[in-house]
Amino acid sequence: MQNPHNEENLSAPISGALLAGGRSTRMHSDKAQLAPTPFGLPLASRGLRTLQAVCADIFIAGDRPDLASAGVKSYADRSPGSSLGGLETALRHAQHDWVCVLPCDLPYPSASLLHALLAARTEDTQAVVPRTAHGIEPLIACYRRDALQLIEQQLAQGEFRLIRLLEQLQTRYVEATDLPSGWRRALYNLNTPADLQRLNAAPPVVSFVASSGTGKTTLIEQVIACLDRRGWTVGALKHDAHRFEIDHPGKDTWRMTAAGATVTAISSGSKSALMWRHDLEPGVEELLAQFSGRVDILITEGFKRSQLPKIEVYRHELDRPLLCRGAQNDPTLIAIASNTSLTADVPLLPLNAPEAVADFIEQRFLT
8 A cells, every 4th residue: 555655745744642542450540640750740741742842733642631731632532442543543633644653651752763763754654663672662653644544444343453554554664773862761651550660760770990090981981882772771970089060160050059059950952960069978879869760770980889789890901909809809799891811700791892791781780
């Protein structure tokens, strides 16, 4: 089934639909109205904001007037009780040739992901869907409106499987290697209280420690890049044994802090920063709490005296003793990244192979 769509159609405005169907039976509460601690906004509001950043018009597919507003209408499903019915509602009420759909239970909806899917369209494509090692995601996807006829036929036949629909459409799958950074989180949805508990929990942490001059920061940089390419959302925390100044004298935020503000924040369309003053350095647990719900894993540099799991970086040319062995014998040491063979009671990782170090972290903390 093909339609002669040209490049102008592919650059035309996009509709956006938030799929609000489902009874949240496994969550035991309304998922659309959940407001996890790190975000404040309900999940449905986060999804609508994301669609609004990409689409010319947005609406709610599902009988949820409680989620609607003056600029966002809600349309009841003609075939309630199935995801295919929600998709039918989305395409039936779309004002434009293409519609992006998102379910209402995504804690990390991603405009970048939607842009990547839209960029993958061709003239003959009717659906663009992410596909990873975990499967396909037909409800975080983009559909051309002329797929509506097939959807209606399936519903009339009592065939509700989305995979069956995709088999009949001209579907293009976007593989994990072509998805943007953070795609794992962008595809993550909440179904059970356990999912919500994991969302609010502090992330796993691994701390890199080493003597000065070993190339610790370079290795951390390379490992972060490896994990980012694999779709993980990574946080980084640097411990500084000295006083530091991240702001610049004369800038507005510097002036506010100098005037007496204890907490100063700055935000833009691409990043935000939060700075706070303290008399005593916060404990590790307090610092880790700032990352809860925001990253899949946190990598720290330093914190040699903490109880965090540690990877020590060792460089043979420096001829220095290991910090975490010998008299110290730190029980939190989980591996050594070295450029030479060592006799050790923990795994030995190749210092010059950051992919291998990333493999170790992924297997131990993320899978």
